[in-house]
Amino acid sequence: MATALDRLYAWAPWLYRYAMSRGWIAEHKWIDIGAERFDDYLADSHPDRAWFVNWCAAQRPCTVLEIGAGAMHEIKQLRALGHLASDIRYTVMDIAPQLLAEGRKHLPDVTFVKGSINRIPLPDDAFDLVCCRAVLEHQPGYRRPIEEMLRVSRRYVVVNLFRWAMDRDVIARGKYYSNAYHIEPLLAFAGSVSGRVLPILIPRGNEPGLNRYEDPTIRRNGDHLVLVMAKRPDDSLDGALQWLERLGIRHMANPDHQVLAGGTAHAARQAEELAT
Numbered sequence: 001m002a003t004a005l006d007r008l009y010a011w012a013p014w015l016y017r018y019a020m021s022r023g024w025i026a027e028h029k030w031i032d033i034g035a036e037r038f039d040d041y042l043a044d045s046h047p048d049r050a051w052f053v054n055w056c057a058a059q060r061p062c063t064v065l066e067i068g069a070g071a072m073h074e075i076k077q078l079r080a081l082g083h084l085a086s087d088i089r090y091t092v093m094d095i096a097p098q099l100l101a102e103g104r105k106h107l108p109d110v111t112f113v114k115g116s117i118n119r120i121p122l123p124d125d126a127f128d129l130v131c132c133r134a135v136l137e138h139q140p141g142y143r144r145p146i147e148e149m150l151r152v153s154r155r156y157v158v159v160n161l162f163r164w165a166m167d168r169d170v171i172a173r174g175k176y177y178s179n180a181y182h183i184e185p186l187l188a189f190a191g192s193v194s195g196r197v198l199p200i201l202i203p204r205g206n207e208p209g210l211n212r213y214e215d216p217t218i219r220r221n222g223d224h225l226v227l228v229m230a231k232r233p234d235d236s237l238d239g240a241l242q243w244l245e246r247l248g249i250r251h252m253a254n255p256d257h258q259v260l261a262g263g264t265a266h267a268a269r270q271a272e273e274l275a276t
Contacts, residue, residue: 047249048160048202048224052131053077055243060087062128065152067093067117068135072103075110085109091127093120117145122152131158142181143189150194150231157194157229183225195233198240200226202249 053074056064060083069075069092078084091111094100100112115121117135130153136142149157161181183199190197202224228240 047247048200048226049073049077050247051202051226051240051243051249052158052160053081054247055240056088056129057081057083058239058243059129059156062087063089063091063126065091065093065122065127065130067120067130067132067149069094069099069103070133072107075107079107079109093117093122117148120148120152124151125154126152128154129156129158131160133160137161137181142186146190146229147193150229153231155231155235157227157231159190159227159229161225161227187227190227190229194229194231195235196230196237198228198237200228200240200244202226202244 056062056074057078066074072092075084075090075092078088078090084090089111090109091113092100092103093113093115094103095114095116097114100114103110103112113121117132117139130149132145132149136145136159139145146157146159149159187197187199228237230237
């Protein structure tokens with residue numbers, strides 16, 4: 001049965017997206033269980049989600065740990081493709097008891113575990129792929145979480161960061177989606193503890209109003225920074241790039257880090273060109 005949010009999306013998608021961007025349902029992450037159009041909004045506004053689902057499916061059979069799954073969009077997409085429980089075993093870890101309880105109720109083919117990204121209560125090398133989305137930027141630091149994710153991963157770690165902090169090492173966190181981590185030291189650390197790291201900058205899709213700003217610093221706040229890490233140097237990251245191309249997702253990615261870590265001014269120009 002269509003909910004009020006479904007009807008709003010069908011009648012005025014722009015108004016629906018505006019409501020989401022204003023955080024009207026920020027405290028009700030599980031509202032999408034009964035609102036099918038919320039998944040459409042996430043897919044439209046976040047092309048990196050489609051990239052992750054397809055690249056993840058290409059790894060099957062595999063085991064996946066997602067830390068802080070939130071709206072569970074990717075899980076439901078993998079289930080719709082027929083992969084969950086058959087050739088992808090999915091585990092979600094979160095610190096929120098309510099989210100874990102709702103998850104167990106609605107997604108019986110997913111394993112739910114309570115735990116913190118700073119001290120993951122799972123054994124070494126337990127999963128083929130470990131990922132988190134909009135989690136790392138809310139931690140007091142990124143070193144321990146990245147080390148923990150690599151510890152429990154056998155092959156890959158994917159870290160998705162909202163917003164792109166480049167101009168200062170530390171910025172005021174302010175809104176929920178702020179990211180205080182400067183790209184260059186973050187990349188340097190990720191490269192020092194993993195076998196390989198691929199930085200990818202993916203623009204948001206239909207997020208309202210970003211292009212009305214002339215200031216590229218504001219416009220690039222709509223981007224997602226995705227770090228794809230291979231635990232071993234011989235694990236290829238070519239598939240991650242291939243799926244970006246196959247899906248036609250605009251991006252900046254360079255296996256040698258030259259695009260994103262080539263200096264603040266250079267990277268800012270690249271981001272400005274991509275946003276226009």
